[in-house]
Amino acid sequence: MSVERAGDAKAAQRGADIWRRSLLVWAILMLLVLLTLGLAYLPLGRFNMPLALLIAAAKAVLIGVIFMELRLAKGFIRLAAGAAFLWIAVMFALTFSDLASRAG
Numbered sequence: 001m002s003v004e005r006a007g008d009a010k011a012a013q014r015g016a017d018i019w020r021r022s023l024l025v026w027a028i029l030m031l032l033v034l035l036t037l038g039l040a041y042l043p044l045g046r047f048n049m050p051l052a053l054l055i056a057a058a059k060a061v062l063i064g065v066i067f068m069e070l071r072l073a074k075g076f077i078r079l080a081a082g083a084a085f086l087w088i089a090v091m092f093a094l095t096f097s098d099l100a101s102r103a104g
C-alpha cells in the first residue's frame with residue numbers, strides 16, 4: 001500500500017509542477033502581450049515592426065517549447081517544427097523584400 005501512496009504522491013507533485021510551469025509561462029505570455037500593446041503606442045519609427053516581430057517570435061518559441069513540449073519531442077517532431085519555423089521565416093523574408101522594393 002505504501003508503494004501506491006508514494007506513486008500517487010509523485011503523480012500529484014508532477015501535476016502541481018506542470019500547473020505551476022504553465023501558469024508561469026502564461027503570465028510571461030501576458031506580459032509580452034502587454035509589451036506589444038505598449039509598443040504600439042510608442043513612436044519608434046522604423047523599429048516598431050522589428051521589435052513587434054521579435055516579441056512575437058519569443059511568444060511562438062515559448063508556446064512551442066513549453067506547451068507543445070518540443071523540448072521533450074523526438075527527433076522527427078523537432079525536425080518538422082524546425083522546418084515549419086524555417087518556412088515561416090522564408091515567407092517573412094520574401095514579404096519584407098517585396099515591401100522594401102516598392103516605390104513610395
